[in-house]
Amino acid sequence: MIVQPVTLTGPRIDLVPLTLTHTEDLLAAASHDQVWTYLDEPTPATRESIRALILEALDEQAAGQRLPFAIVLRENGRAIGSMSYIDIQPRHRALELGWAWLAPEYWQTGIGREASYLLIRHAFERLDAVRVALKTDARNARSQRAIAGLGAVREGVFRRHRILRDGHQRDSVFYSLIREDWDSVRDGLAAQVGTD
Template sequence: MPLPVFLHGRAVRLEPLGEHHVEGLAAAAAEDRSGYGFTPVPSGVEATRRYVADALAAQAAGRTLAFATVRNADGLLLGSTRFCELDYWQGPVPWPPAPSGPEGDPLAAIPDAVEIGGTWLSARAQGTGANTETKFLMLRHAFETWGVRRVSLRADARNIRSRTAIERLGATFEGTRRAHARGLDGVVRGTSFYSVLDEEWPEVRAHLEQRVGACCTGRAAVRERQPAGPLRLAAC
């Protein structure tokens, strides 16, 4: 499985998730929880401790690679995200098709396809461009360091905010799997799937570089200083 790595951007950086992030993440999640109806976000220090422990256990098993999202300006923790559904296409073709583990040394293995998921941000970070730069850093690492063929993203079909954010990245909508799983509210929900392919990455990268650059030239900072209000979709 890929080893933990730091990903550095202009406004944010992604650090390998660790126990030392627990209190900062708990504080970030407590700012305003009204926007987490479709997203599993821990509430309180003990829940956050379990959240981090579960993420690290999944990482040790080779299923995920988890990060803490940190603001560069002051080191403030803003949230978390992760690579998941790491898929390896070397070796015999499995049947029926399903995500498979790596051939050979798992510590040296590089995935052929991966999903970005488990993303959440504090209320103050939403609409500041942090999500756009986070996704840009992860997509760039997946395509340019690992050389994957596909990056997938998904969202509860009812979560229009997340779906719009994914579409603004330049990802292609693949469809909605109906009655796919139970949502956090217990209601059986559909899941909307998106992807970016390696041949699409140059165009998507140019689009994201433009957006990240615009957000980092002052617009995001202005929005962040505004009084907190209802969570809305933002240009970044």
């Protein structure tokens, strides 16, 4: 399983390798406190702070720990969020979708589902993954509904999984899709997204 930068194209978005050229667009997209409620990062309100997040993602990419994408609208070329492959385990042919965020005006529009679909499809059909995991803060009901809507199986809760910046002891809900699941959910997701 060789995970390397690639552009993935959907009906409404392109997932493109994240670079510093996305700084201005992502600063505008990220400047809403509600985006960061469960991501344990302060709202990036300055060019320097969003640039630091991008550079951190690129450092993790260089270390083989992450493959970050910008979510770019095809109609105007504007980056409106980001999503990454994280916890990449080539030996086990497994990875996780994470660091997923989107400007609030695109919530509940299907854009997040389209981005997830493109990454999951690429993982199973091009990278030959056998497992794609997803996790979210147990308090984040919206994210849990979205993940379940992908057809992912809820595996359980890691209690007190992380201690956040504000001292909150986060419980994380874990989900996964395995290769056999993909065979049964692919067509339904493709129809929802509007692709083949």
